[in-house]
Amino acid sequence: MTEKNDVNTTLTGGQEKIGVYICHCGTNIAGVVDVAQVAAWAADKLKHRGVVIARDYKFMCSSLGQELIEKDIKELGLNRVIVAACSPHLHEKTFRTACSNAGLNPYLCEMVSIREQVSWVHTDKVAATAKAKAMISGGVERVRHQVPLEAMTVPIHPDTMIVGGGIAGIQSALEIADAGHHVYMIEREPSIGGHMAQFDKTFPTLDCAACILTPKMVSVGTHPHITLLTFSEVEKVEGYVGSFTVTVRKKARKIKEDLCTGCGICQEKCPKKVIDDVYEAGLGYRKAVYTPFPQAVPNFPVMDVENCTYYEKGTCKACEKFCPTEAIDFNQQDEILTFQVGNIVLATGYDLFDARRVTNYGYARLPNVFTSLEIERLSNAAGPTNGEIVLRDGKTQPKAVGIIHCVGSRDRNFNNYCSVICCMQSLKFAHLMHERTGATVYNFYIDMRTPYKDYDEFYQRVLEEGTLFVRGKVAEVTDVPRIPAEKGKLIIQVEDTLIGKQRRIPVDMVILSSGLEPRKDSYETAKKFGISCSANGWFTEKHPKLDPVATMTEGIYIAGCAQGPKDIPTSVAQGAAAAARVLGKIEQKEVALEPVRASVIEERCSGCRICNGLCPFNAISFHEDRMVTEINPALCQGCGTCVAACPAGAITGTGFTNDQIMAQIEGLLLLNIGQEPVAA
Amino acid sequence: MTDQFEPTIIGFTCNWCSYRAADLAGTARIKYPPNVRLIRLMCSGRLDPTFVFKALASGADGVMITGCHPGECHYIEQNYKALRRFHLMRRTLQGFGLEPTRVRLVWASAAEGAKFASEVASFVEEIRSLGPLHWGKNNGKDDVQSPTQQSKPEIAEVPA
Numbered sequence: 001m002t003e004k005n006d007v008n009t010t011l012t013g014g015q016e017k018i019g020v021y022i023c024h025c026g027t028n029i030a031g032v033v034d035v036a037q038v039a040a041w042a043a044d045k046l047k048h049r050g051v052v053i054a055r056d057y058k059f060m061c062s063s064l065g066q067e068l069i070e071k072d073i074k075e076l077g078l079n080r081v082i083v084a085a086c087s088p089h090l091h092e093k094t095f096r097t098a099c100s101n102a103g104l105n106p107y108l109c110e111m112v113s114i115r116e117q118v119s120w121v122h123t124d125k126v127a128a129t130a131k132a133k134a135m136i137s138g139g140v141e142r143v144r145h146q147v148p149l150e151a152m153t154v155p156i157h158p159d160t161m162i163v164g165g166g167i168a169g170i171q172s173a174l175e176i177a178d179a180g181h182h183v184y185m186i187e188r189e190p191s192i193g194g195h196m197a198q199f200d201k202t203f204p205t206l207d208c209a210a211c212i213l214t215p216k217m218v219s220v221g222t223h224p225h226i227t228l229l230t231f232s233e234v235e236k237v238e239g240y241v242g243s244f245t246v247t248v249r250k251k252a253r254k255i256k257e258d259l260c261t262g263c264g265i266c267q268e269k270c271p272k273k274v275i276d277d278v279y280e281a282g283l284g285y286r287k288a289v290y291t292p293f294p295q296a297v298p299n300f301p302v303m304d305v306e307n308c309t310y311y312e313k314g315t316c317k318a319c320e321k322f323c324p325t326e327a328i329d330f331n332q333q334d335e336i337l338t339f340q341v342g343n344i345v346l347a348t349g350y351d352l353f354d355a356r357r358v359t360n361y362g363y364a365r366l367p368n369v370f371t372s373l374e375i376e377r378l379s380n381a382a383g384p385t386n387g388e389i390v391l392r393d394g395k396t397q398p399k400a401v402g403i404i405h406c407v408g409s410r411d412r413n414f415n416n417y418c419s420v421i422c423c424m425q426s427l428k429f430a431h432l433m434h435e436r437t438g439a440t441v442y443n444f445y446i447d448m449r450t451p452y453k454d455y456d457e458f459y460q461r462v463l464e465e466g467t468l469f470v471r472g473k474v475a476e477v478t479d480v481p482r483i484p485a486e487k488g489k490l491i492i493q494v495e496d497t498l499i500g501k502q503r504r505i506p507v508d509m510v511i512l513s514s515g516l517e518p519r520k521d522s523y524e525t526a527k528k529f530g531i532s533c534s535a536n537g538w539f540t541e542k543h544p545k546l547d548p549v550a551t552m553t554e555g556i557y558i559a560g561c562a563q564g565p566k567d568i569p570t571s572v573a574q575g576a577a578a579a580a581r582v583l584g585k586i587e588q589k590e591v592a593l594e595p596v597r598a599s600v601i602e603e604r605c606s607g608c609r610i611c612n613g614l615c616p617f618n619a620i621s622f623h624e625d626r627m628v629t630e631i632n633p634a635l636c637q638g639c640g641t642c643v644a645a646c647p648a649g650a651i652t653g654t655g656f657t658n659d660q661i662m663a664q665i666e667g668l669l670l671l672n673i674g675q676e677p678v679a680a
Numbered sequence: 681m682t683d684q685f686e687p688t689i690i691g692f693t694c695n696w697c698s699y700r701a702a703d704l705a706g707t708a709r710i711k712y713p714p715n716v717r718l719i720r721l722m723c724s725g726r727l728d729p730t731f732v733f734k735a736l737a738s739g740a741d742g743v744m745i746t747g748c749h750p751g752e753c754h755y756i757e758q759n760y761k762a763l764r765r766f767h768l769m770r771r772t773l774q775g776f777g778l779e780p781t782r783v784r785l786v787w788a789s790a791a792e793g794a795k796f797a798s799e800v801a802s803f804v805e806e807i808r809s810l811g812p813l814h815w816g817k818n819n820g821k822d823d824v825q826s827p828t829q830q831s832k833p834e835i836a837e838v839p840a
Contacts, residue, residue, distance in 0.1 A: 134717055641755070
């Protein structure tokens with residue numbers, strides 16, 4: 001914004017012309033605060049502090065209310081505006097725009113929250129009115145020290161990086177790439193697909209996960225606007241919205257991607273079998289050179305150097321011998337790639353709760369206790385048993401199955417939160433067990449949560465199929481029988497809260513519906529990207545309701561389970577939403593940054609470097625030659641920590657200067673009332 | 681109205697968590713005593729300890745510092761810096777011969793409107809039990825623009 005008229009200058013004492021506007025908000029404010037009295041008081045008692053007009057109005061945010069302010073700015077030549085109304089988080093933009101329309105720098109408008117902080121929280125009308133006055137007085141003192149600010153604009157680089165190739169990331173990548181903008185997709189594992197690629201069926205429609213996912217994976221792999229970097233991790237992120245510089249480590253696959261055709265002969269010839277802990281959840285084997293699953297994208301194999309015979313013993317190279325295109329390269333090294341992007345979407349997903357932590361359920365101790373992911377692999381036609389559901393011995397079909405909900409979720413010992421997907425997942429397993437084995441199926445639940453479209457219908461369907469539901473938290477799974485009928489079985493000890501009795505239910509197979517947890521490294525990831533995590537470790541969104549895919553760091557968006565537990569439809573919706581936000585940013589071509597920034601007054605800087613270590617955004621640098629500190633305004637996020645730390649007062653923080661805060665303190669304590677009029 | 685002492689408290693909030701907690705207390709219509717007057721900062725890390733001493737020297741009876749929970753700071757870790765300074769401030773107050781509990785630090789996330797309100801209420805009670813501070817008067821300083829005298833008529837208007 002350019003300077004529109006001569007009032008937009010820093011004022012010296014005596015030049016202030018402050019307008020104070022007090023909103024009734026219908027009866028929201030006026031019902032508790034005597035707004036007319038406050039207006040009269042401000043006009044009288046704060047006159048010597050520069051208040052030239054104080055008005056109260058029914059709805060300041062209405063177009064008539066805004067016009068009132070605009071008219072006063074033009075006619076009375078106001079150069080500062082106080083709006084005492086709701087929270088600035090609601091209408092600050094409205095009133096700043098109104099001021100801007102009237103030619104006043106928008107940052108010369110200040111809001112005082114007398115609704116959220118006064119009328120809605122206090123009942124005593126006299127006290128509330130007095131508090132409103134004090135707060136307005138504070139606002140007036142503060143705004144007197146406000147200076148016009150200009151929003152800084154930076155260009156937006158049109159490329160985007162998406163971290164995580166699960167369904168949320170895939171959706172995001174395709175949306176952006178289809179719009180014609182370039183996308184870098186970074187995936188840690190050798191293939192994209194994420195957890196969804198491991199699933200057999202998806203609730204509530206029971207369509208096959210692979211059938212709906214793999215076409216999307218292929219689109220990502222072949223899309224002209226997508227650079228797919230699998231087996232890669234982000235090492236470093238520098239910069240800010242519009243121009244991030246990203247450093248990515250592309251781990252050595254030991255395969256030359258340009259020569260490999262994905263024929264699979266190397267895997268066939270590799271003599272080393274390794275238990276597949278990742279994709280097959282420990283139930284199946286893979287080779288030391290492998291693609292995680294047949295439909296992997298990209299279809300290049302990857303060498304597991306920890307298990308490869310050549311790396312262990314220095315001999316073998318069977319894969320190299322048989323590779324028809326000479327694509328095997330035992331000497332390949334990690335590559336470090338650096339590129340520029342304007343926006344970043346984090347879709348890093350979740351980790352499954354480790355069921356071993358609930359020791360009383362016996363996972364990893366009792367062989368026929370399975371986790372949900374193991375069941376997904378067991379029931380998958382492409383899985384280790386070709387879709388046959390059998391016990392750990394590999395041949396016996398279970399005759400009775402117990403499915404335990406909320407393992408690690410809604411449990412104070414582990415995670416307080418609800419993992420969202422477990423009820424539906426358990427119902428899906430119940431259905432599959434019925435269909436595939438004809439077994440008697442018990443579901444042990446605390447509360448049944450089936451809230452979305454067609455979910456409850458699915459629950460009804462599973463009920464009708466004859467699944468037995470026991471409401472109660474399972475105390476223990478044991479193999480110690482008390483009666484002959486329990487011998488050789490797993491016994492589920494549970495309080496059935498609907499009949500008010502303890503029950504022991506013998507079954508052959510127990511399925512633990514494990515909850516979702518944030519990635520083990522979610523805190524490090526958050527730190528790397530400059531965003532924050534909730535206490536649990538999920539990435540924090542900008543607003544829990546109104547801005548669910550943005551983060552507090554501009555230009556960084558989150559999608560899918562990285563933000564919190566969610567099912568596939570919601571993950572896809574978030575992926576698309578994040579893409580829409582990114583496309584919106586790209587279309588803007590440049591972005592205005594809030595002008596709340598710290599800057600160093602060089603003459604005052606003693607070069608003590610106390611501030612140097614305080615900035616988590618690397619905005620502070622030190623000039624050895626001149627022995628002064630400098631703050632990069634584009635990197636500065638405006639927290640003000642360095643301002644508070646500077647012993648010389650050499651750092652100022654626009655919008656929140658020491659003068660402003662000190663003045664506001666005096667104003668709030670009404671020290672200004674008895675003061676001398678501001679010198680002309 | 682009884683003659684009980686009504687403390688004046690200055691509260692500092694960060695823009696992202698605790699100010700929003702105050703907003704939420706409002707939207708949820710959770711009641712708390714009107715003794716606290718808030719100043720919004722971008723981050724609790726912006727809190728210069730001199731702000732706190734300025735407030736106490738200018739007539740406030742207590743200062744409440746609020747910020748995001750550790751680990752949830754919008755600026756990643758700046759609330760930890762506020763935490764360090766908070767301990768420094770308490771020690772300094774003790775050095776002055778004042779009750780260190782006149783400064784309280786509260787973590788409140790944007791979802792904790794109820795916690796914000798209850799912390800205000802309990803802090804008001806705590807300060808009430810400590811009694812008025814009268815920093816300026818007790819130190820006999822004239823240059824501290826007498827917190828109590830001129831402002832008392834207005835402050836006294838604030839009942840419970």
